[in-house]
Amino acid sequence: MASTMLINKFAHLQIPLEDVIEATNHFHDDNIIGRGGFGLVYKGELKRSGNLIKIAALRLDRKQGEGDVEFWTQISMLSDLKHTNIVSIIGFCNEKDEKIIITTYAAKGSLKEHLNSPNLTWMQRLKICVGVARALSYLHHDEERGYAIIHRNINSSTILLDENHEAKLSGFKVYLKQPVNRMDRVILSEPVGTIGYMDPEIEKSKGVTHKSDIYSFGVVLFEVLCGRKAFTPNNENRLLAPLAIHHYDKKTLKDIIYPNLRNQVSSRSLEKYSYLAYFCLKEQRAQRPDTYNIVKELEEALEFQLEREKVRFAQI
Numbered sequence: 001m002a003s004t005m006l007i008n009k010f011a012h013l014q015i016p017l018e019d020v021i022e023a024t025n026h027f028h029d030d031n032i033i034g035r036g037g038f039g040l041v042y043k044g045e046l047k048r049s050g051n052l053i054k055i056a057a058l059r060l061d062r063k064q065g066e067g068d069v070e071f072w073t074q075i076s077m078l079s080d081l082k083h084t085n086i087v088s089i090i091g092f093c094n095e096k097d098e099k100i101i102i103t104t105y106a107a108k109g110s111l112k113e114h115l116n117s118p119n120l121t122w123m124q125r126l127k128i129c130v131g132v133a134r135a136l137s138y139l140h141h142d143e144e145r146g147y148a149i150i151h152r153n154i155n156s157s158t159i160l161l162d163e164n165h166e167a168k169l170s171g172f173k174v175y176l177k178q179p180v181n182r183m184d185r186v187i188l189s190e191p192v193g194t195i196g197y198m199d200p201e202i203e204k205s206k207g208v209t210h211k212s213d214i215y216s217f218g219v220v221l222f223e224v225l226c227g228r229k230a231f232t233p234n235n236e237n238r239l240l241a242p243l244a245i246h247h248y249d250k251k252t253l254k255d256i257i258y259p260n261l262r263n264q265v266s267s268r269s270l271e272k273y274s275y276l277a278y279f280c281l282k283e284q285r286a287q288r289p290d291t292y293n294i295v296k297e298l299e300e301a302l303e304f305q306l307e308r309e310k311v312r313f314a315q316i
Contacts, residue, residue: 010075015091019046020100024057033109034058034157038070038173043105046090054105055090059098070173071099077172078103080145085135087160087170106160106168111220115156115258116227122264123309124165125224126273126302131167132159133298136217137291140183140210148183150176150208154216155197155230156223176208183210196230196239201285211285214294218280225273227258241281248278266308272301 023044024031034041039061045052060071071094078089078101093100111128114120132154139149151172158171174192178185186207191198197219199212219230222244230240237243247253253274254262276297282288289297 010079010092013075013079013089013091015046015093015102017093017095017098017100020044020057020093020098020102023047023055027059046102048090053090054107055102056087056105058101058103060100068099071101073175074101074172077149077175081138081172083135083138085131085167085169086138087168103170104162104168106170107163108161108165110157111159111161111167111224112156112229114161115223115229118260120165122261122269123302123305125261126269126298126305128159128161128165128167129221129224129273130295130298130302132169132217132220133291133295135167135169136213137295140213140291141180143180146180148178148180148210150178150187150210151213151216152176152189152192152208153194154213154220155194156220157194159220178210185209194230196241199285200283209285210290211288214280214285214288214291217294218277218288221273221277221280225258225261225277226256227261245278245281248274266305268304269301269308272297272304276301 021027023046024042025044027040027042031042031044032040033043033056039059042057042059044055044057046055071092075089075092078087087103087106090102090104092102108114136151136154139151141148151169152174153171155171158169160168160170162168176187176189178187186205186209188207189202191202193216197216199208199215201215202208202212219241222240223230226240226244228240232238232240243256244253247256257265276289276294280288280294
């Protein structure tokens with residue numbers, strides 16, 4: 001059971017169960033916006049200070065063994081994080097055997113839902129990637145917080161999009177804390193994460209570092225570029241990462257780029273972006289870039305694309 005100290009610490013975030021039930025229309029199936037190993041996520045409208053705000057409510061599945069530890073771990077983490085590209089906690093409910101975490105609502109759903117959408121432009125995709133990179137840099141290097149965070153669950157499902165397609169990183173269920181000055185130390189850990197995104201070095205080192213997040217992000221970068229998921233069952237090339245590495249090495253990457261993007265991407269933007277994504281997937285962790293460089297390189301890729309857009313519009 002959760003300690004009285006924890007309950008008191010987060011008392012200001014408590015939301016009555018009856019309010020959550022009303023907000024989600026009694027957890028109606030029509031309001032389900034996500035399904036995962038930790039439970040169902042519902043959208044809703046919650047009354048707060050006289051105003052209706054849109055929310056996402058993660059209802060932890062007690063049948064799957066989700067208990068006090070996982071519940072309070074997520075609340076503690078989310079209450080500590082303040083970044084424009086990370087979901088914000090609104091509150092929680094802990095009544096009648098219900099454990100519910102309520103966060104801001106991402107109107108456009110997850111990035112995974114838009115990977116093969118012809119409506120998501122290369123410019124929008126770049127901005128999403130920049131946002132996630134900034135969130136990761138904040139997790140790994142924010143000195144004011146006093147500790148670093150290894151997310152361990154970076155994938156296109158945990159990257160949410162608001163109404164403006166701005167990235168909001170979520171999924172803080174299996175994170176690890178680490179002293180900022182010991183970022184490269186391996187933390188012993190069982191392999192945790194989603195098929196297709198997990199750092200292959202985990203098996204060898206029996207643990208993770210912040211560079212494990214970089215590998216996962218590299219997979220996301222190629223998902224965004226290729227318009228396909230990291231893992232596709234019943235497909236000859238089930239895993240995207242080795243396929244992307246193969247084509248990059250053979251200089252045939254354009255063969256697997258999402259067709260709708262081929263005429264949009266500037267050559268300089270593609271060169272910068274793909275080079276970065278490729279090095280994020282390096283087997284040796286030391287060869288993978290850190291988040292400072294990732295943000296810088298992605299911002300430059302965005303600048304190259306902006307230059308192309310300006311020229312194109314000037315010609316219209």
